[in-house]
Amino acid sequence: MKKILSLLTVILTLASLTMAQAKTYTISVNQFVEHPALDAVLKGFQDYLKEQNIKVKYHIHNAQGNMATANQIAQQIADEDPDLVLAIATPSAQACAQAIKKSPKLQNTPLLFSAITDPVGAGLVKDLNRPGKNITGVSDLLPIDQHLKMVKIFYPNLKRLGVIYNSGEANSKTLVRLIHEQAKKMGFKVEEATASKTSEVYQAAKGLVGRVDAIYIPTDNTVISAIESVVKVCIQNKIPLFAGDVDSVARGAVAAMGFDYYQHGRQTGAMAKRIFMGAVPGETPVETQKDLKLHLNLKAAKKMNVKVPEEILKAADKIYE
Amino acid sequence: MTWYAFIGAIEQGFVYGIMVLGVYLTFRILDFPDLTVDGSLPLGASISAVAITHGVNPFLSLALAMGAGFLAGMVTAILNTKLKILHLLASILTMISLYSINIRIMDGPNVSLLGVNTILDPFISMGIPGYLAAPIIFGVISISITLLIILFMYTELGQTMLATGDNPKMITSQGVNTHSIIILGVGLSNALVALSGALIAQNQGAADVNMGVGTIVAGLASVIVGETVFGSKSIPRACFAALIGSIIYRLAIALALGLKLGNFSFAPSDLNLITAILVVLSLTTPQLKKRLIKK
Numbered sequence: 001m002k003k004i005l006s007l008l009t010v011i012l013t014l015a016s017l018t019m020a021q022a023k024t025y026t027i028s029v030n031q032f033v034e035h036p037a038l039d040a041v042l043k044g045f046q047d048y049l050k051e052q053n054i055k056v057k058y059h060i061h062n063a064q065g066n067m068a069t070a071n072q073i074a075q076q077i078a079d080e081d082p083d084l085v086l087a088i089a090t091p092s093a094q095a096c097a098q099a100i101k102k103s104p105k106l107q108n109t110p111l112l113f114s115a116i117t118d119p120v121g122a123g124l125v126k127d128l129n130r131p132g133k134n135i136t137g138v139s140d141l142l143p144i145d146q147h148l149k150m151v152k153i154f155y156p157n158l159k160r161l162g163v164i165y166n167s168g169e170a171n172s173k174t175l176v177r178l179i180h181e182q183a184k185k186m187g188f189k190v191e192e193a194t195a196s197k198t199s200e201v202y203q204a205a206k207g208l209v210g211r212v213d214a215i216y217i218p219t220d221n222t223v224i225s226a227i228e229s230v231v232k233v234c235i236q237n238k239i240p241l242f243a244g245d246v247d248s249v250a251r252g253a254v255a256a257m258g259f260d261y262y263q264h265g266r267q268t269g270a271m272a273k274r275i276f277m278g279a280v281p282g283e284t285p286v287e288t289q290k291d292l293k294l295h296l297n298l299k300a301a302k303k304m305n306v307k308v309p310e311e312i313l314k315a316a317d318k319i320y321e
Numbered sequence: 322m323t324w325y326a327f328i329g330a331i332e333q334g335f336v337y338g339i340m341v342l343g344v345y346l347t348f349r350i351l352d353f354p355d356l357t358v359d360g361s362l363p364l365g366a367s368i369s370a371v372a373i374t375h376g377v378n379p380f381l382s383l384a385l386a387m388g389a390g391f392l393a394g395m396v397t398a399i400l401n402t403k404l405k406i407l408h409l410l411a412s413i414l415t416m417i418s419l420y421s422i423n424i425r426i427m428d429g430p431n432v433s434l435l436g437v438n439t440i441l442d443p444f445i446s447m448g449i450p451g452y453l454a455a456p457i458i459f460g461v462i463s464i465s466i467t468l469l470i471i472l473f474m475y476t477e478l479g480q481t482m483l484a485t486g487d488n489p490k491m492i493t494s495q496g497v498n499t500h501s502i503i504i505l506g507v508g509l510s511n512a513l514v515a516l517s518g519a520l521i522a523q524n525q526g527a528a529d530v531n532m533g534v535g536t537i538v539a540g541l542a543s544v545i546v547g548e549t550v551f552g553s554k555s556i557p558r559a560c561f562a563a564l565i566g567s568i569i570y571r572l573a574i575a576l577a578l579g580l581k582l583g584n585f586s587f588a589p590s591d592l593n594l595i596t597a598i599l600v601v602l603s604l605t606t607p608q609l610k611k612r613l614i615k616k
Contacts, residue, residue: 034590061578064593067532068333068539069574071525075329075452076578090431091529097435098526102451103325123433123526168421168530170430 024055025276028082030073030096032089033065037261041088041114044265045272052273067091074099078106084272087113087137090122090170097124097135110281113137114268115261117171119286128286136281138268139288140261142219142244144178146292148186150257151242153309155214162212162239164193164204164230166222175218175244198222202229209237217253219244227251231300238305249295250320254306259289293317322576328452330575334568335459336520337539339466341547343513344540345563346470349553351506352486356412357397358514358540360419361390362533365515366522367423370432373523379440383519390515391508393419398507402500423530430530439523455524462520466513467560474556482506483556543567546603573599 031038042060049056059080063070074095077085085106087093093113100106113124116139125131128139152158163179165172176192183190191211193204201223208215215234217223223230224245231252234241243249246258267290275281296316301308313319322330340362347355365386372382393415400411424430444454473479484492485502493499514536522528547566553559577595580587587595 062590062592064590065531066535067525067529068337068521068535068571069578069592071521072326072329072333072571072575073578075332076323076326076575078325078329078452079323079579091527091532094433094435094527095525098524099452101435101526102455104450104452105325121433122431123435126436168424168430173429 024057025084026057026059026080026082027084027086027272028059028077028080029061029086029088030070030077030092031060031062031087032070032092034062038088038115040261041265041268042086044262044267045086045114045269046265047262048266048269049272052269054273054276063092067095070095071099075103078103081105082109084275085109085111086268086272087111088115090116093119093124093137094122100134108134110275111135111137112268112272112275112281115140115264117141118174121170121174125286130283131286132282134281136271136284136286138264138271139286140259140264141178141288142175143257143288143292144175144182144218147216147242147244147257148179148182150255150294150312151214151216152186153311154240154242154255154306158188158213160189160191160212162191162193162208162215163218164195164201164208164215164223165218165220166196167194168196169220169222172218172220175220179216179218195222195226198226201226202233205230205233209233209239212239214240214242217241217243217248224248227253235300235303240304240306241300246293246295246318249297249300249318252300253297254301254304254308255294255296255312255316257292257294259292263291264289296320322572322579325452326575326579327572328456330571331568332452332456332459332524334571335456335463335564336524337517337543337571338459338463338564338567339520340514340517340536341540341543341563341567342463342466342470342560343510343517344537345544345560346510346513347507348541348544349559350474350482350486351503351510353398353401353408353503353507354412355394355397355507355510356409356537357393357415357419357507357511358536359533360416360423361393361511361514362518362521362536363423363528363530364393364419364426365390365518366528366532367426367432367530368515369519370434370522370528371426373434373437373439374432379438379442379523383440383516386515386519387512390518391512393515394508394511395504397511398504402503420530427528427530432528433526434523434528435526440520441523459520459524463564467564471557471560474560478502478505539567539570542600543570546570546573546600549603549607569603570600 061073070092085096087096119125193208195201195204227248241253243253243256246256249256294316295318297320347353368386368389369382372385373379397412397415400406401408441454445451482502485499489499543566544563546569547562551562551565
């Protein structure tokens with residue numbers, strides 16, 4: 001009896017596996033703009049599903065940064081009658097959410113988003129844990145708490161942290177709000193400096209000299225574009241510089257905990273697989289990036305007079321010497 | 322092209338058509354190339370979105386958006402007429418200022434309208450599905466506006482505006498103040514562009530500071546394509562040509578999005594090129610026709 005049962009289980013598992021593999025799923029992609037990070041998301045997503053032997057037929061669209069086109073793509077997707085819609089970046093996800101609301105044909109199609117900083121603020125989901133409707137996805141919001149904990153390992157006595165950002169970037173505004181909340185919990189002060197153009201970054205960094213013990217740069221496009229000028233100010237004044245993205249470490253920041261968008265796409269792919277296997281999107285919590293990589297620049301640490309704790313040295317995934 | 326893509330293009334053609342009518346007013350009637358529109362479209366969207374999320378009636382928010390658009394147009398026209406700044410530069414100055422102003426209005430670059438009541442909701446709750454309600458409503462609004470513009474053009478003020486664009490020297494010698502006519506015209510144009518922006522935001526579920534990028538390109542392309550296809554011999558014809566041009570322009574984009582030739586299909590990144598080629602074709606067709614007929 002036991003043997004028959006186990007045989008039956010094996011057959012059933014095999015059957016369900018082949019069933020899952022036999023079906024070819026249709027996925028319509030609405031990506032907002034061609035951009036290395038967003039392209040990597042799509043690549044990671046596709047690679048993951050391929051590795052899982054899930055057959056997918058893709059309809060890939062790119063709005064080339066134009067909202068009107070993103071909207072037209074969203075409407076076109078109704079004709080493709082996909083099993084899942086993947087929206088990459090906020091404007092595309094909003095356009096898709098609206099198209100789903102409008103077209104009866106898309107009413108029951110799951111919408112999966114990726115590379116979205118603030119899904120609640122963007123009106124896509126009501127609650128990160130219970131998204132509701134047929135929408136869920138992976139958010140690229142930085143785990144600010146973990147970033148600041150890392151800074152605290154370097155500087156247990158941190159009193160004043162400088163933050164440079166562009167107040168015109170939605171992403172940065174959200175991050176700075178979180179930095180304030182976290183700083184309150186961890187017991188230090190935040191000094192803000194803003195730059196609306198890359199040419200203003202140097203001035204903003206200089207303005208923090210003497211007012212802060214360390215500087216943290218969130219993933220702000222404007223400031224990151226001109227991070228060399230911040231590095232220069234930090235070296236001259238022996239202020240340690242930390243960043244929210246790992247690429248900035250290669251460019252002269254002491255350390256950062258970041259993720260790459262390829263992994264972000266893979267994580268989104270894993271979510272798509274779970275939905276194909278029967279998970280209900282509206283009850284699948286929105287995820288943030290799981291795998292964080294710690295990058296460390298010892299040369300920069302030396303120039304900025306930073307002592308690197310043993311703990312950090314051991315944990316680092318990549319060290320620039 | 323498939324059904325939803327077709328209906329979607331018609332809907333976009335109508336809602337952007339209101340913007341195209343505004344561009345027609347400045348570009349063709351006043352002979353005033355106005356880049357303010359890249360800023361006044363998101364201005365209308367911002368005003369409407371912020372008003373709605375603060376509890377203002379969605380229909381009333383359209384009026385607020387139009388008022389703001391009118392002011393933006395006035396600023397450009399005043400910079401040009403009273404401060405003697407070249408019209409292109411004047412409009413660029415207003416446009417870039419509006420980028421900052423729009424972020425101020427929205428307190429950030431994006432305001433979501435997903436899940437709040439818009440002008441579409443009363444119709445959807447009547448049982449008309451959203452994908453049909455939107456083109457019908459936008460069709461009614463844009464056709465009504467076209468008719469209003471035609472009526473306006475036959476009034477004394479409208480005729481003066483036409484003359485101002487045609488021959489400003491002649492009209493000044495007749496004692497007309499061309500400055501106030503230009504201020505009124507550019508204001509009206511941007512009021513329409515802002516209305517279009519407000520409707521677009523309500524339709525697509527969000528206002529975004531970058532949603533105006535390329536508005537003037539779409540506007541001019543639509544005006545020109547419309548003239549080529551539908552003609553511009555009389556005022557009513559030219560006004561409807563602008564609206565039809567907008568629909569053709571959006572249909573062309575929908576076509577480009579879904580284009581497949583045998584085993585060859587276009588990459589998403591080819592879209593801008595295809596759009597440009599379509600516009601160039603419609604621009605050159607009338608000239609080619611003329612040359613062929615002469616031969």
